[in-house]
Amino acid sequence: MTSLQQLLDGVSPELHSHKVLELIKSSDISSNPSLFYHAIQYLRIKAIKGDVDAKLKLSTLLDGDSIPINGLLWQPIVDHREADLWSKTVFDRRLATAIAPCLALVEADVLLSQTTPFRLMDKVLTFADQSTPPSPEGELTSDSKQLATVANMAYLVGLLSLKGIALPKDTDQAIRYFNKASSLDHDEATYQLAVMMDDAYNYPDMYDHQRSVTLFEQLVSRRGKRRSSNHMPAPPNANHQLEARAAVRLARAYFEGDQQGDHRDMDKAYRYARKVAEHSGEKYCQYIVGDILLQKNDVHQAVFWLTQAGQQGFPLAIETLARVHFEGVPPEFKKDHAAAHEWCIKGDEIWPSGIGYCQTVLGDCYRQGLGVPKDQLKSFEYYQKAASQQDSPQNYALFQLAEMFYHGDDNWIQNIPVAKDYYQAAAKGQYEPAKQRLQQIEQDERQQLELERMPKKQAKPWSLMSLFIGRRRVHA
DSSP, X not given: OOOHHHHXXXXXXXXXXXXXXXXXXSGGGGGOHHHHHHHHHHXXXXXXXXXXXXXXXXXXXXXXXXXXXXSTTHHHHOOHHHHHHHHHHTTOHHHHHHTTTHHHXXXXXXXXXXXXXXXXXHHHHHHHTOOOOOOOTTOOOTTHHHHHHHHHHHHHHHHHHHHTSSSOOOHHHHHHHHHHHHHTTOHHHHHHHHHHHTOTTTOGGGOOHHHHHHHHHHHHHTTTTOOOSOSSXXXXXXXXXXXXXXXXXXXXXXXXXXXXXXXXXXXXXXHHHHHHHHHHOOHHHHHHHHHHHHHTTOHHHHHHHHHHHHXXXXXXXXXXXXXXXXXXXXXXXXXXHHHHHHHHHHHHTSTTTOOHHHHHHHHHHHHHTXXXXXXXXXXXXXXXXXXXXXXXXXXXXXXXXXXHHHHOOTTOOOOHHHHHHHHHHHXXXXXXXXXXXXXXXXXXXXXXXXXXXXXXXXXXXXXXXXXXXXXXXHHO
């Protein structure tokens, strides 16, 4: 009987998946069920290892819509759940990584006679639902490999339930499976739980900032001690990547605190952020390092780290650099309007509508000629951009727009009604100079109105005789 390997001999490796697909669809395959099932498993193995072509072919085959299902061989393998799974792994790197432990399940089936169809999703769910009696602390039992498989499959089912891929979307079910996997030392499941516990917006019922921080710290502290949750060889830097992700989360958690801004710890935030910034160049951690150093008045070191983050397009770093260069930090750091202009241009280009502070500074630069030639039109355009920020309109920019129309200087058209509109918009944002200017305008308008209402003295009609009468009075 011809084997799959024999059929692939002499065929270019790039064409193996295509050759296997031809075999699966051939009419002769119905007489050789073992070869048919082996061919399907071959595609699964390639797909698990990252072959995109194999994933797409499996998605089409297992969905059953584009092929005739006439024989007994086809009907048991069609599985819309698995078809959905393979189509999503093409673009979802996290899911593609989570499915990697399934390789052991498929390879174990290949070693069997393969007279019965293999349904991957059924296998995954069976292992994920297995009971796992706890073993003594730190003790590796003879079933450690089995427990690792259960943990891997529980994590995969949790991920599928969370995303609504291959299984109905069910957050509660996802949490149950993540907890099960985490209890079996599955680090990715522990990381996922910690992320969810720190996300009050998407998971308000399980929000627990302190518990989240504890789990992240556990992951970081396990470096070198962590036993793999996967019996397959892990990538050499897998543990380091997980530790780095947990460290980034810890840096952020200690830097920002909880929802109320409590539980902040700048020393811990700096320690975790500095470690990640130096090893991986993560931009948020670079910003945290720079911001904390700026608070400590180590301005030049702060600017170094902020620049690293700013060059990667991190908005907060760009805004801080613009502020430092435009306003200066006496006496260590002098103003540099040219550098401020450069960073503000970057800030204006940030998607979707730019950084309001940077646009305001650009308005000042072009209005006053700071680092650039004066240009009232450009100044107006940048002030207008800053004032139009949907989430946080810049009250200072609104005030400056009002000032341009109020004073009408540098050939700008004076228009008091337009100026009042801008002043009122800034005043609504509790901008005090705008309130004061409105009071001044109201006072000026009242005085003008009072002048207009005052009665005017009527002049006597003039006549030629008045000249002579006046002269007689003088001579008399």
